[in-house]
Structures are given as structure tokens and as C-alpha cells.
Amino acid sequence: MASEYKTRTGQEFDRNAFESLLRRKVFLWQSFEPYGATKGLFDYGPPLENLEAEVINIWRDHFIRHEKMMALKCSMITPYQVLKTSGHVDKFADYMCKDPKTGEILRSDHLIKDVIEARLKSDKEARGEKVEDAEEDPKKKKKQSKAVKSAVKLDDAVKQEYEHLLATLDDCTGDDMGALIKKHDIRNPTTNNEVEPPVSVNLMFQTQIGATGKEPAFLRPETAQGQFLSFQKLLEYSDNQLPMASASIGYSFRNELSPRSGLLRVREFLMAEIEHFVDPESGKRHPKFHSVRDVKLPLLDRKTQSAGGSTPTVTSIGEAVDSKLVDNETLGYFLVRIMQFMQKIGIDPAKLRFRQHMANEMAHYAADCWDCELLNSYGWIECVGCADRSAYDLSVHEKATGTFLKVREPLKDPKRVEEWTASLDKKKSGPKLKKDQSKVEAALAGLSQEMREKMSISMEKEGKVEVSVEGVEGGKVELGREIVSFAKESRVETMREYTPNVIEPSFGVGRILYSLMEHVYWTREGDAARSVMSFLPTLAPIKVLVVPLQKDARFAPLLSELEARLDDAQLSYKVDQSGVSIGKRYSRNDELGIPFGITVDYESLEGKGFTLRDRDSTKQVRGSLEEILEAIGKMCKGKEGWESVEKRLPVFEGKEEKEE
Amino acid sequence: MASEYKTRTGQEFDRNAFESLLRRKVFLWQSFEPYGATKGLFDYGPPLENLEAEVINIWRDHFIRHEKMMALKCSMITPYQVLKTSGHVDKFADYMCKDPKTGEILRSDHLIKDVIEARLKSDKEARGEKVEDAEEDPKKKKKQSKAVKSAVKLDDAVKQEYEHLLATLDDCTGDDMGALIKKHDIRNPTTNNEVEPPVSVNLMFQTQIGATGKEPAFLRPETAQGQFLSFQKLLEYSDNQLPMASASIGYSFRNELSPRSGLLRVREFLMAEIEHFVDPESGKRHPKFHSVRDVKLPLLDRKTQSAGGSTPTVTSIGEAVDSKLVDNETLGYFLVRIMQFMQKIGIDPAKLRFRQHMANEMAHYAADCWDCELLNSYGWIECVGCADRSAYDLSVHEKATGTFLKVREPLKDPKRVEEWTASLDKKKSGPKLKKDQSKVEAALAGLSQEMREKMSISMEKEGKVEVSVEGVEGGKVELGREIVSFAKESRVETMREYTPNVIEPSFGVGRILYSLMEHVYWTREGDAARSVMSFLPTLAPIKVLVVPLQKDARFAPLLSELEARLDDAQLSYKVDQSGVSIGKRYSRNDELGIPFGITVDYESLEGKGFTLRDRDSTKQVRGSLEEILEAIGKMCKGKEGWESVEKRLPVFEGKEEKEE
Structure with a gap:
């Protein structure tokens, strides 16, 4: 998959070059480097931190403000009992296999995938087909050196079985994987040792609240539980009206046992989660669905995947909901809004698809789930999950705590209800039942309508009934008509x-x-060393690069004025006064994704304005300070594009750009 | 202190009423309420979550963008060794006293303060002075019932001693507090039991990375350590130029043993921390200090506090730095910028002061520290610490890891340096020293210049020297001139x-x-039930309240248009269509701090515009949709005030407001 991935301009994607850019421009790095770096934990440097802040602001505007969601911030440290009830203590786990000789711990699904992929690759080589080198780091290659080296051709049937296995691996249980490991003799590729059968290991970080040892807790694995436990507040704030939605942007944690794939699988991560509460009897309709009905989405459904396919069908969300491919309007509305958000931040639409979860793949609480997947050099990666959690969470928390977590609303048409009652005459039953009285009462209250009707008939006929009562001797109690009566009311x-x-x-x-960083990355035609990060102006971490033509004290006052004006306009900027050519300075800062450049030259000193340069096209226009600031301001708010600016202001054919 | 606290309009502050508003409008609540609520953990509902987001955006603009700081995001989960080196494993602790009979754990300083304050209060009563009831929750009062009840008059000398004790309590060590507890017979106020002497308890949340048990870790107690460990990246990004500053907005954790004071002392909290790196030989000057020189600040210095005083002196920061009251320009510049930030978000300037830390009060790493304290109903509360951490952190991490964490810069004037060298002739020393050779080498390298000079003299005289060598038998090695030589080079x-x-x-x-919430809270003259949260329009959680005059289907199209226009302008709004009077609806939403209201009435249907209402003055103007949206937009960006809008647009004397 990696080798098929292309940059936005259709070039081969060179992950080494890309990662080298990220390091050089300090986008991110592994945390605690001086202490040997910790796997699965990353720090963001200035470009990525600012990018994240801009993306979050767009998310807030797109979802929280526009959809009038209730923003919530809930605690990360979560008491044991909350996550016991939610099911995470028992089920938030991965299957692991241990190499008994070395003690190494391997994720079962990764192990199977790695070994089977290696066999398929080897088969391809044996068949004389071209094999793209997976762009892995050299360390890993070395580590795998004990694995099969010479190309081995597989039977056609085996090959087909392997391919099917990979396509359906996500759907496997622990036992399934154990069987696969046995059947296909899958061993630790590093040591060639047999591994122990898969066991489930919980992935939450555990800690303690206070010093008493009586309050075990976890770092939350999702922000959702805090939102569910705030249900009563949300309902109050919404004046008891559904549908309503809460939204939370916060950190969650997953104690990965062997993190890999860089930022894609980390131990501490920011999530933006929406919980949209609907009346299940409303058909999960959405009041704004009509406004998105005709929007087309690439949908990869469960059926296609089970058959081994991976090509999505482009369908309008209206059709998809009508045909029940997507279960309901609310789910459909969100799929569209997710896609629109992705477009707003500059995700390549050709690298986006929605994939339906297969049955065993879904989280323990989910009734249906569609992932928004983005294509990058690691393959199609789940970036947004859109699940129907049904009534699961509210129900289990209500049951565990006795807190009322339902909606109570007046019926439009009050209903006449006919019901069988079962009443105990306590005065008469007391002396007879004694300490068992309350147990009998509870047993009667628990009888179904059907049972009550049956018992009323027995009572009519025999003058007594036998009721099963938990906790009394013999488990049953005989009750006469003087004690209990059944009636239809x-x-x-x-x-x-x-x-x-x-x-x-x-x-x-x-x-x-x-x-997003992979999607906006490309290199200038004919010069792979000149890479560009084409962040949209609305979310670029720095908006303006200021470059004085050369080091000259005469530029200082003009630079001060320009800086003050950029500051007033709340535009982030960087001044590059280093001695190298303007072209080099622009080129170097294209890697930071700065969308606009202002050149201060000798004509600027004569009051003849400034040059404004567009990062993507490298085209330049000339304008007064006012004109240039206005253009930049509009473009950074998404209210004007470069094409329009280019038409308004005189084009400048600078020699600087050509010098590069 | 609490009783002296007044609202912005000079009214008595009623904390019960205030807290009731916060609950009613779901600003915040204790986390995990259905599970009994967890102390020291809070959830933020929509008004407070949005307020926080606005405050953070202003902070980012005021500091990160304007000061060109390098934004960083570092991991919260932090390996043991990092915090061992930083000193937190040993020193991030509170002193606790145990009640041996009940097992209850009490913070030593809280215990002393509570008991002494109670005695002083009792004394006041005995002297017949008026005593304000501390506005504590009733539960607590009940708990303290076993404590002294009848008023007890104290000797004047004792009273004075107690007052001095309270003023200097922050300056006490654990032993000091132990002595105070003995001397003044301080007991657990709930049980009247004697307590055990103070012991230090670490306050970090502990956890494990991975499943091996070999990676103990903590949740970070401050964001600073991640920033220090990113020093090399920051320096690279700054082109090796100092001063430079990083900034990080992120969560830190403190496992309080008995949290109290609501939001003021919590276990999980958002911090915004700046690390400004300066050359210590630069005099810690700041390039922009001249621009703030004349700004006046209320400064409460160490000397005044030691003398028991608490009145700050208003001084210009220029004078304060000149007189060394504030140590240096950089510290002074930040104090001013902190105050300006507080003003920007609407903090009452009369409820702000800067207090210098006393010697024992400072964190283990600090060389000097000024707190920005805000006055609220709990007293003067530290809200920003501004510490000079000297070279402490970078030095200890460099020493522990061997990573170079210094700045290396070319000297303007290269220096000729004369130094004594001590060289081992390894060929000759090898056979003699054998396995000890490297130890001897290290010992020689560690000799001071002075020692080397002395030894060169011994060698001259006696032909041999004796060198202390760690790890060899006897701890000393005799070396002759054939093996080692000393020379001045x-x-x-x-x-x-x-x-x-x-x-x-x-x-x-x-x-x-x-x-801030306490500072903006007040009640309308003559009606304590009508409370208002006067958030500045720039950061109010919701900007506009839309109120149709009454329920009437004819308003629907106009409402839709208005909503669409507010959405386009990215203004958050709320529509209140409930059946109560307009006055009541406004009044009810004043508690959410919505600064502006738009009334849709029958004249609006005739195209005669809308009424715009100002929350604080309840004044109204009339204008077209365009005019009103423009005015709101400008006011929410801080570019126009209500006074100016009132002059531009015709005042409207509505009957709605009078109906209230």
C-alpha cells in the first residue's frame, strides 16, 4: 500500500524525505529524547502545535458553534467503578502473544499480518513480480533477518487463503487468531520461536486517587464516559429537548504494549468526541438532513469487504439512507459534516472514504459504525469513528448507580393503559410471611403481565397460587386469596x-x-530538495514571511512599521534576515508552510510598496502596505483566493524567485 | 477575608447565591456525580468550557503570537527518571499529619490555619466584636462541632503571636510546623485527638508505561519539564539566538490528599506555562522593557510581608527594577504583560496584586518568584507564578543524561586562556596501573587548576605526587614524573x-x-435575584440572545433569516422562544453572561428592523439587520463599545424591559 501512495502533485511519496522535513522543522519528535525517548509519546513543536490549535478552532466552529452543541470538559482521571460499568475494565484490551523464550510481547493481529504479508511478498518475488520495498526503517529490517529470506512460491490456493485472511483479520476474535497462528505455523519473526496463544491484556493506564489506596482509577480511554455521566446536566441545559448533542475536546489514553506507526498509534492522544442523543422512536431522523441529502460520499460497506473488496461506491447520502445502507438520517448527516470538515482543513478528497465496521470489529458498545478513513503512506487509516452506541452506556450507568438517566416527557396523547395488578394485603400477610414479606412483595412486583393474568385464573379456580420468591426457603411461597389479589385495572x-x-x-x-501533513506535502517540479507544505492560509501555523532584500540598516524603520502593522492585524509572521538569497529564504520557509511572503526592497524605501508572494504558485504581486495587508487578511480568513488577488493587484516579475 | 469581598458593584458577595447560579446554569460540577462525585475533579459545562476556550485564545494571541513564542505540546505521562532528576520525586510533596485514632489525613498547614483562625474568631466573639460567619457549607460546620464552642478570650500577647503565625505560615518547614503543633496544642478539630508529627507525602499520580513493569511513570506535575527537555529543538528553531521563549498550554496533575476550595485546588488542571531562556550574563535585560517602563503595578514585597504587612505599594516597573525590588527587566516585563492579559479578559484591576515569595515558600528550583494574586471570596489567590528558575533544570538534566543542554556561541573577542594541564603517559603508566589506569585518568581530569599548580610544585621538588583516586585500593595512588607531567599551557x-x-x-x-467569574458577577439594583455575569463581549461564551416577542408562526421566516446571518458571521447565539415575558427571558439569560440581545417584534415583520439590547445597562437601540450585525460584530471583536453604538443608532424605549 505504502508504495502506491502519491503526493498531491502525483509524485512518488518519499517517507524518509518527508520525515526528515518534519524533524528539521521541528514539527514533532519522540518525547523525552535526552532520556532515550519514550515509545508512543510525542511532543509537538511550534509548527504542529499551532496547526493543531487552528484545526481545533475550525472544528469548534464547524461543530460546536454551527451545530449548537454543548461543549463539555470532563476529567481524565476516572474512578475504577465507572470504567468497570462501561465495560472497559473487561473489554478495552488487545490480544497479545508472548514469545516464551525471550519474554517478548507481540500484538497478535500485528504478528499475523506481518508474517503473512512477508510470505506473500516472498511469493511475489518467487513468481518474478516486481516487489516494492516497504519503506521501513533499517533497524526493523535487520531485526527481521531471521525470517524467511529466499523467495518461496506459494500454492495458488494458499495464496488466495492468505489474501482472504488479511482482508478479514479485523473481524477475528482471540480464539480465531489462536487458530490461525497454529494452522499457519506463525512464529515470532525475530526469533523464529513458536509463540504462546493470544491472551487479552487491558490497555488502560492505572493509577490511584489520594493516598488511602481505596480509590483505584484509570486514565480515561475515551472522553465519552464523562459526557454520559453529565447527561442530567445536559438535559437541563437543553430544556429537556431532544435531539441534543454534547462535544468534548480532550485527551484519552491507551497503554499500547508495542506502539508503532509514529503518530498513528500513540499512548496519549487528543480526541474530539460528539455524543448526539436521540429518541430511538424518532427513527433517528435529523432536522437538517434535507440540507445534505444530495451530497455524495465514497462508502465502503460491510458486504463488499466480506467479499474481499476494497473499492467504495460513491453514493448520495439520501440514497444511502433510503436503502438502509447507512442506518439512519442522523448517522448520515454526520458522515456528510465530517467530510465537509475534512475539506475545510485541506484533506485531499481523493484520499478519503467511509468504511463500515464488520461485526466483530466493532467496539463492545456499538450497534453500527462507519469510519472516516484517510489514505496516507501507511494505508487507509481510521481517523474518525462514527458509531451508533444505542442506549448501552446510559442504561448500564443507570443500572449501576440508580441515577435516573432517561428522558421524561409528556405524552401528546395520554394513553389509557389496561394492566393486571398484583396486590398484597399487608395486614393479613404480615403475620404469615414475617421477614419474607418484602421478598414476596418484590417477587409480585416483578411478575410479567402474562404471569399475573395466568395467576388470576389459578386463584379463581384453586383459591391459591404458588409464586417463585428469591431468597426464601424452597424458593417458592404459596399464597391464598385472603393475602393476594389479582385484578385488571x-x-x-x-x-x-x-x-x-x-x-x-x-x-x-x-x-x-x-x-493532513502528508496530504499537503509535495516537492517543486524538477527539484526534489525543494519541498513545500501547502497548508491552507486559514490554518497555516505562520501566515506571513517577511524578507528584507538584504541586510541593510536602512530597512530597519520600514521593517518595524511592517511588523507593527502585522501585529495589529493579529497575523503571525516570521522575519528572515539571514544572509542567503531571497529565493533560498522563501524556499526554506516553504517547508514550514507559510502561505505568503512580503519582500521589502529598495523600492519599498521609496514608498513604492511591497511585493507579495504566493507560496504555492511562487507568483508575486506588488501593492501598497494597505493593499497587501488587506489581501493577506482576507485570504487568511478564507474570504479571498490568490487567483482573485492576482487579478486585483499588478503582477510582479521579480528576479528573486528566478535566482533560486 | 471572605466577608470583606465585594462584587464589582460594591455589593456584599453572597457565595451561596453565586454557587447556586453556577450550578443552575451548569458552569461546572464535581466529576462523576452519579458515582458519588470525586473530590478535586471538576467537569465544565457549556458556559465555562466556551469561556475557557475564549480565554485560551486570548492568551495565545497575547503571548504566543504577539511575543513570537514557540508553542510546544509535550506529553503528560512522564518517565520516573525525568522527575527524579528534576527533584519532583523527592520534593513535590505536602506535609501531612495523621490522626492516629481515626486514620484521617490532614494537610499540616491547613490544620494549623484552621485551628488558629478558629481561636482568633472565638477571641473576637469573647471581646464582643462582630464576627462574620465564614460562608462554608453546612456539612463542614457540623463536622467541626467538637471544636471549641464557647467564646474564649486570648491574652493580647497570644493573639499577636497567632496573627504573626498566620502571616508567616507559608514560610514554615515541616519541622517548624511540627513545633507549632506541639507548642500550641493543635489537634484534629473534628475529633480533638492529638495528631502525629508532619510527614512529607509525594503528590504525583503514579502509573506504568507498557505491561512489562519496567517503566514506572508519573502524570506530570508541571508542563515545564517537557519544555526543558525540548531545549535543543527550540534552540535549533530559534537559529541559536537567545533570548527565546517556549509556551505550553496543557494539563498537569497534583494528587491532593484532601482537596477543598472548589476550583482553586484540584487534582487535574490546565496550565499555560512560558519558559523564557536568557543569557545569565546579559543582566536578564528585555528588548521591549522600554515599552512598559512606566506601567504601574501593585507590588507586595518580601520585606513588607515579613513585617506582617499585606498592603502592596504601587510602583512603576521601571523604578521597581532600578531599585532591584524586582530582580531584572525580563521578570519585570512579564509582570506587566501578565497584568495586561488580566485586564484583557476582564479581571477587576482592584482585585489584582503581585506578591513576592518568601524564602522557604519558593519551589525547590526557584531563585526568585512573584505571584500574580487575584482577590476572590476565598482571599488573595495565587493565579500566576512568575519564577526565576535560574539554570537549575537544564543543568540537572544535562548532568543526568549527558545531553548537551547549553548554548554555544562564538566569542566576539576570542580569549587567550592559560591553563595547567595534567597528562598521563599511557604507554608507561599502563603496565604499572593496569586496570586502574582509567580511574587515575579520570581523577587527573577532575583536578582543579589550583591543585594542578600545587602538584607541579611537588613533582618538581619530590619527583612524585599522591593523587586521590576513587575506587582504587586505599583511595590514593602515587605517581612518578615518568608517568604524569604537569605544565602550564x-x-x-x-x-x-x-x-x-x-x-x-x-x-x-x-x-x-x-x-473572573466572581469578578464579573453582580445583581441588579434592588433585586438580588436578578444576577448578571458581565463577561466582556470578546470572551462571552454565547454572544447573542434572540427573543421573538411571542410565540407566533409569522416570526419563523424572519427568525430563520436572522439565524442564518448570525451563523454566517460566526457569532454564537441562543434562541429563547419560551412563553415567559421578554424581560424574564433576558433576565434569565443574563446569568449566562450573553452580552447582546436581539428582539424580533411585529415591527420587524414590517421591515422596521430589530431591537438590540445591552446586557449591562439594559439599554436598547433600534437598527436594521445590517446595522445590528455590524455593531455586534465590532463589539465582539473589541473594536467598538456600547457607548459608541448607542450614539450611532436610535435609542429604543421598549416596554419589554420595564415589564420585568
Whole structure:
């Protein structure tokens, strides 16, 4: 997959060159480098930190403000009991295989994938087909040296089985994987040792609240639980009206046992999660669905995947919901809004698809799930999960805590309800039942309508009934008609109580940022060393590069004025006064993705304005300070494009750019 | 102190009413309420979450963009060794006293303060002076019931001693507090039991990275360490130029043993920390100091506090730095910038002061420290610490890891340096010293210039020297002139290496938000039930309240248009269509701090524009949709005030407001 990945201009993507740029311009690095760096933890330097802040602001505007969502901030440290109830203590886990001879711990699915892919590659070589070198780091290649080296041709049937296995691996349980490992003799590729069967290992970071040892806690694995536990506040703030949605931007944690793939699989990550609460009896309709009905999305459904396919079908969301391919309007509305968000931040639309989860792949709480996947050099990567969590979470928390986590609303048409009642005459039953009385009462209350009707018939016939009662001797109690009576009564129901269902779009911010960086990266025609990060002006980490023609004290006052004006306009800028040519200075800063450059030259000193340069086209125009600041301001707010500026202001054929 | 606290309009501050508003409008609550709520952990609801986001954006603009700081995001999970080196494993602790009979754990300084304050209060009562009831929750009062109840008058000398004790408590060590507890017979106020002497308890949350058990880690207690460990990247990004500053907005953690004071002392909190790196030989001058020289600040210095005083002196920062009251320009520049930030977000200038730390109060790494304190109903609260951490952190990390964490710069005037050398003739020493050779070499390298000179004299006289060598038998080695030689050599030094000093302004965002909420809170004259949160329009969580005159289907199209226009202008708004009077609707939403209201009435239907209402003055003007949107847009960007809008647009004497 990696080798098929191309840059936005259709060039081969060179991950080494790209990563070297990220390091050189301090976009990110592994945390705690002086202490040997910690796997799965990353620091963001100024370009990436600012980019993240801009992306978050766009997200807030696109979702929280525009959709009137209720922004929430909940605690990361979470008591044990909350995550026990939610199911994470038991199920937030990965399957691991241990190499018994070295003690090494391997993720079972990674192990299977690596070994099978290596065999398929070897087969390809044996068949004389061209094999692209996976762009892995050299260390890893060395490590795998004990694995099969000479090319081995597989039977056609085996080859096909392997391919099917890879396509359906995500759908495997632990036992499935254990069987695969046995059947295909999958061993630790580093040592060639057999591995132990997969065992489940919990992936939460554990800690303690306080010093008493009585409050075990975890770092949350998702922001969602805090939102569910705030349900009553949200409902109050919404004046008891559904649908309503909360949104939370915050960190979650996953104690990966062997992190890899850089920013794509980390131990500490920023999420932006929405919990949209709907009435399950509303058909999960969405009031604004009509406004997105005709938007087309690339959808890769479950059926296609089960058949081994991976090509999405482009369908309008209206058709997809009508045909039940996408379950409901709310899910559909969010898929569209997710795609629009991705477009707003500059994701390449050709590198985006929505993939439906397969049955075993879904989280333990999910009823249906579509991932927004972005293509980057690691393959198609899940960047947003859009799951229907049904009523799962609210129900389990209500059950565990006894807190009312439902909506109560007046029925428009009050209903006459006919119901069988079962009443105990406590005065008479007391002396007979004694300490068992409350147990009998509970047993009666728990009887179904059907049972009550049956018992009323027995009572009529035999004058007594036998009721199963938990916790009494023999488990059953005989009750006569003097003690209990059954009757059909009718009453009017004016209120309805229900547990809302939850649709949850959940964004992995780090994965989106990483994919975005790959999507905007390219190199100038004919010069692979001149790389560019084409961040949109609306979210570029720095907006303006200021370059005085050369070091000359006469430029100082003009530079001060220009800086003061950029500061007033709240535009971030960088001044590059180094001695190298203007072309080199621009080129060097293209790597930071600065969209606009202002050149201060000798004509500027004569009051003849400044040159404004566009990063992507390297074209330049000339204008007064006012004109240039206005153009930059508009472009950074997304209110004008370069093409339009180029038409308004005189084009400048500078010699600087040609010198490069 | 609490009782002296007044609202912005000079009213008595009623904390119960204020807290009730925060609950009612879901500003915040204790986390995990359905599970019994966890102390020291809080969730923010929509008004406070949005307020925080606005405050952070202003902070980013005021510091990161305007001061061209390097934004960083570092990991929260931090390996043990990093915090061992930084001193936090040993020193990030509080002193605790245990009640041996109940096992209860009490913070020593809180215990002393509570008991002594109670005695002083009792004394006041006995003297017949008026005593304000501390506005504590009733539960707490009940808990303290076993404590002294009847008023007890103190000797004048004791009273004075107690007052001095409280004023200097922050300056006490653990032993000091132990002595105070003994001397003044301070007991657990709940049980009246004697308590055990203070012991130090570490306050970091501990966890594990991975599943091997070999990577113990903590949740960071400050963002600073990640910034120090990124020093090399920062220097690279700054083209090796100092001064430079990094800034990080992120969470830190403190496992408080008995959290109290609501948002002021929590276990998980957002910080905004700046690390400003300077050359210690530069006099810590700041290039922009001249621009703030005349700004006046309320400064409460160490001397005044030691004498028991608490009244700050208003001084221009220029004078303060000239007189060395504030150590240097950089520290002074930041104090001014901190105050300007506080003004920008709407902090009451009369409730702000800068207090210098006393010697024992400073963190283990600090050389000098000034706190920006804000007055709220809990007293003067540290909201920003501005410490000079000297070269402490970079030095200890360099020593622990061997990573070069200095600046290397060419000397303007290369220096001729005369130095004594001590050289081992390895060929000859090898056979004699054998395995000890490298130890001897290290010992020679570690000799001071002075020692080398002395030894050269011994060698001259006696033909041998005795050198202390760690790890060899006897601890000393005799070396003859055939093996070692001493000589005075001269060389030219062209580079200078130095460890930068660090000035650190560190903002506690939660404390600032809480103080801000108290500062903007007031109630309408003559009606204590009508409370208002006067957030500045630039940072109000919701900008516009839309109120149709009454429920009438004819308003629907106009409302849709208005909503679409507000959305286009990226203004957050809320529509209140409930059946109550317009006055009530405005009044109710004043509690959310919405600065502007638009009334849609029957004249609006006739194309006669809308009414715009100002929250603080309740005054109204009338204008077209364009006029009103323009005015709101400008006011929310801080580019126009209501006074000016009121002059531009015709005043509207609505009957709605009078109906309230």
C-alpha cells in the first residue's frame, strides 16, 4: 500500500524525505529524547502545535458553534467503578502473544499480518513480480533477518487463503487468531520461536486517587464516559429537548504494549468526541438532513469487504439512507459534516472514504459504525469513528448507580393503559410471611403481565397460587386469596420515559494532523530538495514571511512599521534576515508552510510598496502596505483566493524567485 | 477575608447565591456525580468550557503570537527518571499529619490555619466584636462541632503571636510546623485527638508505561519539564539566538490528599506555562522593557510581608527594577504583560496584586518568584507564578543524561586562556596501573587548576605526587614524573558555552477562570435575584440572545433569516422562544453572561428592523439587520463599545424591559 501512495502533485511519496522535513522543522519528535525517548509519546513543536490549535478552532466552529452543541470538559482521571460499568475494565484490551523464550510481547493481529504479508511478498518475488520495498526503517529490517529470506512460491490456493485472511483479520476474535497462528505455523519473526496463544491484556493506564489506596482509577480511554455521566446536566441545559448533542475536546489514553506507526498509534492522544442523543422512536431522523441529502460520499460497506473488496461506491447520502445502507438520517448527516470538515482543513478528497465496521470489529458498545478513513503512506487509516452506541452506556450507568438517566416527557396523547395488578394485603400477610414479606412483595412486583393474568385464573379456580420468591426457603411461597389479589385495572399514562440512543462521531486529532501533513506535502517540479507544505492560509501555523532584500540598516524603520502593522492585524509572521538569497529564504520557509511572503526592497524605501508572494504558485504581486495587508487578511480568513488577488493587484516579475 | 469581598458593584458577595447560579446554569460540577462525585475533579459545562476556550485564545494571541513564542505540546505521562532528576520525586510533596485514632489525613498547614483562625474568631466573639460567619457549607460546620464552642478570650500577647503565625505560615518547614503543633496544642478539630508529627507525602499520580513493569511513570506535575527537555529543538528553531521563549498550554496533575476550595485546588488542571531562556550574563535585560517602563503595578514585597504587612505599594516597573525590588527587566516585563492579559479578559484591576515569595515558600528550583494574586471570596489567590528558575533544570538534566543542554556561541573577542594541564603517559603508566589506569585518568581530569599548580610544585621538588583516586585500593595512588607531567599551557578560546537561565510565568487557568467569574458577577439594583455575569463581549461564551416577542408562526421566516446571518458571521447565539415575558427571558439569560440581545417584534415583520439590547445597562437601540450585525460584530471583536453604538443608532424605549 505504502508504495502506491502519491503526493498531491502525483509524485512518488518519499517517507524518509518527508520525515526528515518534519524533524528539521521541528514539527514533532519522540518525547523525552535526552532520556532515550519514550515509545508512543510525542511532543509537538511550534509548527504542529499551532496547526493543531487552528484545526481545533475550525472544528469548534464547524461543530460546536454551527451545530449548537454543548461543549463539555470532563476529567481524565476516572474512578475504577465507572470504567468497570462501561465495560472497559473487561473489554478495552488487545490480544497479545508472548514469545516464551525471550519474554517478548507481540500484538497478535500485528504478528499475523506481518508474517503473512512477508510470505506473500516472498511469493511475489518467487513468481518474478516486481516487489516494492516497504519503506521501513533499517533497524526493523535487520531485526527481521531471521525470517524467511529466499523467495518461496506459494500454492495458488494458499495464496488466495492468505489474501482472504488479511482482508478479514479485523473481524477475528482471540480464539480465531489462536487458530490461525497454529494452522499457519506463525512464529515470532525475530526469533523464529513458536509463540504462546493470544491472551487479552487491558490497555488502560492505572493509577490511584489520594493516598488511602481505596480509590483505584484509570486514565480515561475515551472522553465519552464523562459526557454520559453529565447527561442530567445536559438535559437541563437543553430544556429537556431532544435531539441534543454534547462535544468534548480532550485527551484519552491507551497503554499500547508495542506502539508503532509514529503518530498513528500513540499512548496519549487528543480526541474530539460528539455524543448526539436521540429518541430511538424518532427513527433517528435529523432536522437538517434535507440540507445534505444530495451530497455524495465514497462508502465502503460491510458486504463488499466480506467479499474481499476494497473499492467504495460513491453514493448520495439520501440514497444511502433510503436503502438502509447507512442506518439512519442522523448517522448520515454526520458522515456528510465530517467530510465537509475534512475539506475545510485541506484533506485531499481523493484520499478519503467511509468504511463500515464488520461485526466483530466493532467496539463492545456499538450497534453500527462507519469510519472516516484517510489514505496516507501507511494505508487507509481510521481517523474518525462514527458509531451508533444505542442506549448501552446510559442504561448500564443507570443500572449501576440508580441515577435516573432517561428522558421524561409528556405524552401528546395520554394513553389509557389496561394492566393486571398484583396486590398484597399487608395486614393479613404480615403475620404469615414475617421477614419474607418484602421478598414476596418484590417477587409480585416483578411478575410479567402474562404471569399475573395466568395467576388470576389459578386463584379463581384453586383459591391459591404458588409464586417463585428469591431468597426464601424452597424458593417458592404459596399464597391464598385472603393475602393476594389479582385484578385488571385501567389508568391513564401521561408521561413517557425512555433512554436516548447515542450517535457518536469521534475524531482522532493526531491521526488527522498526520494525514493532513502528508496530504499537503509535495516537492517543486524538477527539484526534489525543494519541498513545500501547502497548508491552507486559514490554518497555516505562520501566515506571513517577511524578507528584507538584504541586510541593510536602512530597512530597519520600514521593517518595524511592517511588523507593527502585522501585529495589529493579529497575523503571525516570521522575519528572515539571514544572509542567503531571497529565493533560498522563501524556499526554506516553504517547508514550514507559510502561505505568503512580503519582500521589502529598495523600492519599498521609496514608498513604492511591497511585493507579495504566493507560496504555492511562487507568483508575486506588488501593492501598497494597505493593499497587501488587506489581501493577506482576507485570504487568511478564507474570504479571498490568490487567483482573485492576482487579478486585483499588478503582477510582479521579480528576479528573486528566478535566482533560486 | 471572605466577608470583606465585594462584587464589582460594591455589593456584599453572597457565595451561596453565586454557587447556586453556577450550578443552575451548569458552569461546572464535581466529576462523576452519579458515582458519588470525586473530590478535586471538576467537569465544565457549556458556559465555562466556551469561556475557557475564549480565554485560551486570548492568551495565545497575547503571548504566543504577539511575543513570537514557540508553542510546544509535550506529553503528560512522564518517565520516573525525568522527575527524579528534576527533584519532583523527592520534593513535590505536602506535609501531612495523621490522626492516629481515626486514620484521617490532614494537610499540616491547613490544620494549623484552621485551628488558629478558629481561636482568633472565638477571641473576637469573647471581646464582643462582630464576627462574620465564614460562608462554608453546612456539612463542614457540623463536622467541626467538637471544636471549641464557647467564646474564649486570648491574652493580647497570644493573639499577636497567632496573627504573626498566620502571616508567616507559608514560610514554615515541616519541622517548624511540627513545633507549632506541639507548642500550641493543635489537634484534629473534628475529633480533638492529638495528631502525629508532619510527614512529607509525594503528590504525583503514579502509573506504568507498557505491561512489562519496567517503566514506572508519573502524570506530570508541571508542563515545564517537557519544555526543558525540548531545549535543543527550540534552540535549533530559534537559529541559536537567545533570548527565546517556549509556551505550553496543557494539563498537569497534583494528587491532593484532601482537596477543598472548589476550583482553586484540584487534582487535574490546565496550565499555560512560558519558559523564557536568557543569557545569565546579559543582566536578564528585555528588548521591549522600554515599552512598559512606566506601567504601574501593585507590588507586595518580601520585606513588607515579613513585617506582617499585606498592603502592596504601587510602583512603576521601571523604578521597581532600578531599585532591584524586582530582580531584572525580563521578570519585570512579564509582570506587566501578565497584568495586561488580566485586564484583557476582564479581571477587576482592584482585585489584582503581585506578591513576592518568601524564602522557604519558593519551589525547590526557584531563585526568585512573584505571584500574580487575584482577590476572590476565598482571599488573595495565587493565579500566576512568575519564577526565576535560574539554570537549575537544564543543568540537572544535562548532568543526568549527558545531553548537551547549553548554548554555544562564538566569542566576539576570542580569549587567550592559560591553563595547567595534567597528562598521563599511557604507554608507561599502563603496565604499572593496569586496570586502574582509567580511574587515575579520570581523577587527573577532575583536578582543579589550583591543585594542578600545587602538584607541579611537588613533582618538581619530590619527583612524585599522591593523587586521590576513587575506587582504587586505599583511595590514593602515587605517581612518578615518568608517568604524569604537569605544565602550564596557553590556548585561544573562540567559543563560549553557557547554560541559559529561565524566567517562568506559569498560569493556573482554572483559578483565573474562577476568579473572573466572581469578578464579573453582580445583581441588579434592588433585586438580588436578578444576577448578571458581565463577561466582556470578546470572551462571552454565547454572544447573542434572540427573543421573538411571542410565540407566533409569522416570526419563523424572519427568525430563520436572522439565524442564518448570525451563523454566517460566526457569532454564537441562543434562541429563547419560551412563553415567559421578554424581560424574564433576558433576565434569565443574563446569568449566562450573553452580552447582546436581539428582539424580533411585529415591527420587524414590517421591515422596521430589530431591537438590540445591552446586557449591562439594559439599554436598547433600534437598527436594521445590517446595522445590528455590524455593531455586534465590532463589539465582539473589541473594536467598538456600547457607548459608541448607542450614539450611532436610535435609542429604543421598549416596554419589554420595564415589564420585568
